[in-house]
Amino acid sequence: MAEMDPGTLITLVTIVGSTLGIVLGALTPAIVEGRAVLKALEGMTRQPEAAGDLRTTLLISMALLESTAIYVLLVILVLIFANPVIDRFFPGG
Amino acid sequence: MDRFFPQVVFSIFGVEVRDTVVSTWIMMGVILLLAILIRRRRPTLLEMLLDFLEDLIGDLLGGYRIERYLPFLGSLAIFVAFANIFSILPTIPLPGGAMLPIVAPTRDLNTPIALAVVVFFSVHYYGMLQQGVLGYLKNLASPVFLLPLEIIGQISRTVSLAVRLFGNVLSTELIVVVVFMLIPLFVPLPVIGLNLFTGLLQAYIFTALAAVYISTGLEEPEEDQRAIGITEPEPAAAMLEPRSQTGDRHSRERRP
Numbered sequence: 001m002a003e004m005d006p007g008t009l010i011t012l013v014t015i016v017g018s019t020l021g022i023v024l025g026a027l028t029p030a031i032v033e034g035r036a037v038l039k040a041l042e043g044m045t046r047q048p049e050a051a052g053d054l055r056t057t058l059l060i061s062m063a064l065l066e067s068t069a070i071y072v073l074l075v076i077l078v079l080i081f082a083n084p085v086i087d088r089f090f091p092g093g
Numbered sequence: 094m095d096r097f098f099p100q101v102v103f104s105i106f107g108v109e110v111r112d113t114v115v116s117t118w119i120m121m122g123v124i125l126l127l128a129i130l131i132r133r134r135r136p137t138l139l140e141m142l143l144d145f146l147e148d149l150i151g152d153l154l155g156g157y158r159i160e161r162y163l164p165f166l167g168s169l170a171i172f173v174a175f176a177n178i179f180s181i182l183p184t185i186p187l188p189g190g191a192m193l194p195i196v197a198p199t200r201d202l203n204t205p206i207a208l209a210v211v212v213f214f215s216v217h218y219y220g221m222l223q224q225g226v227l228g229y230l231k232n233l234a235s236p237v238f239l240l241p242l243e244i245i246g247q248i249s250r251t252v253s254l255a256v257r258l259f260g261n262v263l264s265t266e267l268i269v270v271v272v273f274m275l276i277p278l279f280v281p282l283p284v285i286g287l288n289l290f291t292g293l294l295q296a297y298i299f300t301a302l303a304a305v306y307i308s309t310g311l312e313e314p315e316e317d318q319r320a321i322g323i324t325e326p327e328p329a330a331a332m333l334e335p336r337s338q339t340g341d342r343h344s345r346e347r348r349p
Contacts, residue, residue, distance in 0.1 A: 052152070053152075056152050056153065056301070059297070059298060059301065060298065060301055060302060060305065063257065063298040063301075063302065066257070066261075067253050067256070067257040067260075070256065070257055070260030070261060070264070071256065071260070073260055073264055074256065074259075074260050077263070
């Protein structure tokens with residue numbers, strides 16, 4: 001632990017950071033989407049005639065909520081497969 | 094794993110052509126062939142598809158003349174749906190001994206960005222068609238100090254439209270690849286089914302969002318404004334009871 005190769009250090013930080021990031025990025029949208037589905041189901045049971053409108057709105061808002069998780073995934077994919085920091089410090093490596 | 098990302102197949106005058114572009118060409122041919130075949134053999138299938146698309150778009154653009162928007166949004170839906178599920182086709186062996194992998198065209202970030210840019214311009218085009226060039230621009234900058242926010246909103250929703258489609262397709266295909274590397278026999282089949290379902294759902298969401306964006310660029314329909322004018326004497330009652338307002342909206346939509 002005394003002397004660590006900078007490449008190893010960057011890789012280690014990347015892996016730990018990606019794991020933490022995907023945990024948070026999956027957890028938060030899941031909770032929020034669950035609340036959205038809960039409210040929509042409540043509305044559907046209370047007013048079944050409005051179920052069609054609610055379903056369309058629910059799908060669109062779920063897609064909007066889901067996109068935050070997708071952003072996290074994209075950043076992590078870039079970190080793992082095309083890490084710009086490693087390219088800067090170790091060109092060609 | 095490196096082969097997972099788009100590969101350059103050949104280049105014309107320095108412009109690199111990736112395998113996603115070649116897959117798009119093949120996909121266009123498949124769609125054309127299917128359309129001709131179905132039209133000749135089973136025309137009722139095409140009518141069912143048209144009814145489905147009309148319902149989908151009519152829900153979101155209710156009150157407007159959807160015949161104007163149906164060709165664009167319908168072809169967008171068909172293209173994205175085919176593009177998302179196109180990776181289930183196997184690799185094609187070429188005469189030269191090389192293999193041409195068929196991949197989902199939306200796996201490359203360039204395809205969703207192109208589609209989102211088309212949606213971006215179509216919003217303004219349909220808005221100007223509906224309320225005139227000057228009227229649309231005036232409506233866009235109705236409070237002038239909010240114009241920068243409006244521009245930022247337009248750009249960011251275009252980017253998010255593209256990135257959402259790309260990220261969803263890429264992530265589900267990544268899951269398929271990982272499961273295939275672990276257990277190659279039979280086990281990836283349900284995951285591929287999930288891939289197909291997600292692809293169709295994303296096509297629906299892409300079309301629905303495009304319809305929502307187009308509807309935000311349009312003015313309120315003529316009869317809608319007249320209906321508001323009729324109910325104008327009693328705005329206090331509508332304000333007190335929000336449910337009567339929604340009921341009012343439904344009755345207005347049903348009016349021919």
